[in-house]
Amino acid sequence: MNRREFLFFTNPRKNTAELSCQQLYMRYLDSTLEGTTPQFLQEIEQRLSGITSVRLTDSVWLSSDELKPVASLLDAFRARGGRIEYKSPKP
Numbered sequence: 049m050n051r052r053e054f055l056f057f058t059n060p061r062k063n064t065a066e067l068s069c070q071q072l073y074m075r076y077l078d079s080t081l082e083g084t085t086p087q088f089l090q091e092i093e094q095r096l097s098g099i100t101s102v103r104l105t106d107s108v109w110l111s112s113d114e115l116k117p118v119a120s121l122l123d124a125f126r127a128r129g130g131r132i133e134y135k136s137p138k139p
Contacts, residue, residue, distance in 0.1 A: 062101070063099050063100045063101065064099060064100070064101040064102070064103065065095065065099050065101070065102050065103070066102075066103040066104075066105065066135070067102055067103070067104055067105070068104075068105045068106055069104055069105065069106045069107050069108070069109035069110050069115070070105075070106040070109050072109065072115065072118060073109045073112060073114065073115055075088065076088065076114055076115060076118065077114065080114075085117075089117055089118070089121065092118060092121055093121050093124075096121060096122075096125045096130065099130070100129070100130055100131065101130065101131040101132075101133065102122070102125065102130065102131070102132050102133070103133045103134075103135050104122075104132060104133065104134050104135065105135045107134050110122075
């Protein structure tokens with residue numbers, strides 16, 4: 049099984065997903081090395097279209113320049129009425 053399949057942990061009953069921004073960053077970098085960045089971003093956008101709420105962990109990673117395209121996808125998700133929760137990392 050491809051490790052990218054574990055990027056989103058979803059709860060179908062609650063229509064919610066949990067996403068680690070640190071893992072997102074690492075997988076984004078992988079996609080740039082593999083030349084699959086457009087497909088990676090499209091996959092994220094498709095996943096976001098099927099849920100109403102996202103819990104982000106390690107959100108400090110979103111401030112990196114590399115994840116600006118992902119931040120744009122999250123902004124579009126929020127503009128469609130999606131809810132984004134920021135979960136504090138465990139100490």
